[in-house]
Amino acid sequence: MKASHERPGTGIHELSPTGLAPGNGYSHAVSIDPGARLVVISGQIPLAADGTLVGPGDLRAQSRQVFANLEAALTAAGARWEHVVRLGYFIRDASQVVTVREVRDETLPAGVRPASTLVEVSRLFRDDLLIEIEALAAVPA
Numbered sequence: 001m002k003a004s005h006e007r008p009g010t011g012i013h014e015l016s017p018t019g020l021a022p023g024n025g026y027s028h029a030v031s032i033d034p035g036a037r038l039v040v041i042s043g044q045i046p047l048a049a050d051g052t053l054v055g056p057g058d059l060r061a062q063s064r065q066v067f068a069n070l071e072a073a074l075t076a077a078g079a080r081w082e083h084v085v086r087l088g089y090f091i092r093d094a095s096q097v098v099t100v101r102e103v104r105d106e107t108l109p110a111g112v113r114p115a116s117t118l119v120e121v122s123r124l125f126r127d128d129l130l131i132e133i134e135a136l137a138a139v140p141a
Helices: 059-076 094-107
Strands: 002-007 012-017 029-032 037-044 084-091 115-120 131-139
Touching (some): 029 084, 037 059, 059 094, 059 131, 094 115
Parallel strands (some): 084 115
Antiparallel strands (some): 084 131
């Protein structure tokens, strides 16, 4: 058995299979109705539009910028947060996941719980980056 929640008007179904612990703000599985257009968003980092780093040493500020950059990429692709089916997080210190979750919860609309993976990494491509997030969205046809 599984519990399923459909995001209204999206053809996206969030699944919570029995036998798995509840996800904290994410779904264990997400299914997409046929015919949706996939949008793949590269890992976004906390750089402003002019290329400057936002929030040196501040995971909350960097996370907010990353989510703003993801939103800009979604918008450019004709997608919204409601269409996001997966988020992949790469952070330097997984013990600070609560901060990232708080920013995620401030950003994503209520009821949107993408499948997610969080990986602690020893470094990103620059030493001053604390987080990078990639996304996958499905826009209904």
